Amino acid sequence: MKISVIGTGYVGLATATVFAELGNEVIGADIDKEKIEKLNKGIMPIYEPGLKELVERNIKKKRLAFTNDNKTAIEHADIIFICVGTPPKDNGETDLKYVEKVALEIASTIKSYKVIVHKSTVPVETGEKVKKIIEANIKKNVDFDVVSNPEFLREGSAIKDTMEPERIVIGTDSKRASEMMKKLYSQIKAPMIITDVRSAELIKHASNSFLATKISFINAIARICELAGADVGKVAEGMGYDKRIGSSFLNAGIGYGGFCFPKDVQAFIKIAESYGYDFQMLKATHSINEQQKKFFVEKIKKALGNPNNKKIGVLGLAFKPNTDDMRFAPSVYILQELQRLGAIINAYDPEAMGKAKSLLNSINFCKEPYDVCINAEALLILTEWNEFKELDLEKIKSLMKHPIIIDGRNMYDPKLLREKGFRYFSIGRKDVV
Numbered sequence: 001m002k003i004s005v006i007g008t009g010y011v012g013l014a015t016a017t018v019f020a021e022l023g024n025e026v027i028g029a030d031i032d033k034e035k036i037e038k039l040n041k042g043i044m045p046i047y048e049p050g051l052k053e054l055v056e057r058n059i060k061k062k063r064l065a066f067t068n069d070n071k072t073a074i075e076h077a078d079i080i081f082i083c084v085g086t087p088p089k090d091n092g093e094t095d096l097k098y099v100e101k102v103a104l105e106i107a108s109t110i111k112s113y114k115v116i117v118h119k120s121t122v123p124v125e126t127g128e129k130v131k132k133i134i135e136a137n138i139k140k141n142v143d144f145d146v147v148s149n150p151e152f153l154r155e156g157s158a159i160k161d162t163m164e165p166e167r168i169v170i171g172t173d174s175k176r177a178s179e180m181m182k183k184l185y186s187q188i189k190a191p192m193i194i195t196d197v198r199s200a201e202l203i204k205h206a207s208n209s210f211l212a213t214k215i216s217f218i219n220a221i222a223r224i225c226e227l228a229g230a231d232v233g234k235v236a237e238g239m240g241y242d243k244r245i246g247s248s249f250l251n252a253g254i255g256y257g258g259f260c261f262p263k264d265v266q267a268f269i270k271i272a273e274s275y276g277y278d279f280q281m282l283k284a285t286h287s288i289n290e291q292q293k294k295f296f297v298e299k300i301k302k303a304l305g306n307p308n309n310k311k312i313g314v315l316g317l318a319f320k321p322n323t324d325d326m327r328f329a330p331s332v333y334i335l336q337e338l339q340r341l342g343a344i345i346n347a348y349d350p351e352a353m354g355k356a357k358s359l360l361n362s363i364n365f366c367k368e369p370y371d372v373c374i375n376a377e378a379l380l381i382l383t384e385w386n387e388f389k390e391l392d393l394e395k396i397k398s399l400m401k402h403p404i405i406i407d408g409r410n411m412y413d414p415k416l417l418r419e420k421g422f423r424y425f426s427i428g429r430k431d432v433v
């Protein structure tokens, strides 16, 4: 089938690449000229395992091309995916200006029937807005349908999540459009939910909000564990065996970050408000997440004393492992706060230092993990990259001024750290002092 994907961010790029890999003729479009030039040369704008190989292969096989010209992409396709950004406004509401702009371009370009799919996370009723914009601006009497097909991929496993999704959601009231979408997804084995546009849109916001709530719930339990002298890891394990609860997304830490949960939770609170519902539970989810970062800074102060003029080593900056994404990463608040208190920061992240440089000033970015430990009065773990699990703890101890580790991701076993002679502080577990 002929597919176009407008917007080549995480969602757009993974979508375009996977549909090309499945044998479709795909054009990805983006207004960012530099990004498109790079993509056509096989240079990826983001770090995502497996993406580069797949893009290169499909460009070579002439199933995938990238352009700056949205019109070319729109004309080419039977199915047009809108995957442009939906950033937050200052008040937390979703800014739909990019989606609306693409809808206008579609209206002025299409000459034959097209299925227009929005994949970005958008407020309920966006599909209807897109439809109205196109209807009001379409030049000829051309038929089209609007579909909501939300994306559930995670950064760091975007390709796998797109190839092997846990479900496919298709929201439309058009039989013709749903048949075309079914054909497009026919090679992917996953339960398919076909519903109306509004329900599909709500599935996405409800899912992300539920997952964020699960994280805030376990972070609240972690606080209680610390007060009660219990171990949140064991509590989560014990809860997770219950299939109704499930074991995933029960890792206590320094709070959720990234470009999805923080903005989607805020947006959903606003959406609920617009319908007259005060979504108190989601407000608590957000507030616990904010508290968690502050609580971690307090933990550091308790372990280290006044951070002023003290050298602090930091392992991990990205909002989670296997990504270079720094957007809304908890590390940003934590490190800025420590700098405000006078700390000297040496940091290392396997992928995110390039992006961290534009967000964090006066930080010394190190070439390798051991460098951050040299003369450090404390070592912070802010992202649980696998390579940190393999580090030589003896070596770390010998390099540090004081052997103190404050682990925001519960990456190490407290017993082992005690044996190795560290003072070790983690989340929702007893301190090793």
Ligand code: UGA
Pocket: 121, 151, 152, 153, 154, 155, 156, 208, 211, 215, 248, 249, 250, 251, 252, 253, 254, 255, 256, 257, 258, 259, 260, 261, 319, 320
């Ligand atoms: C999230 C959802 O998981 C995807 O399903 C969704 O498609 C995506 O948002 C989106 O809306 O585009 P993502 O933001 O890539 O994906 O990252 P997650 O793996 O969900 O992690 C989000 C944050 O939660 C990270 O900061 C992570 O460290 C934190 N987290 C996750 C925890 O603190 N504890 C956990 O147990 C799990």
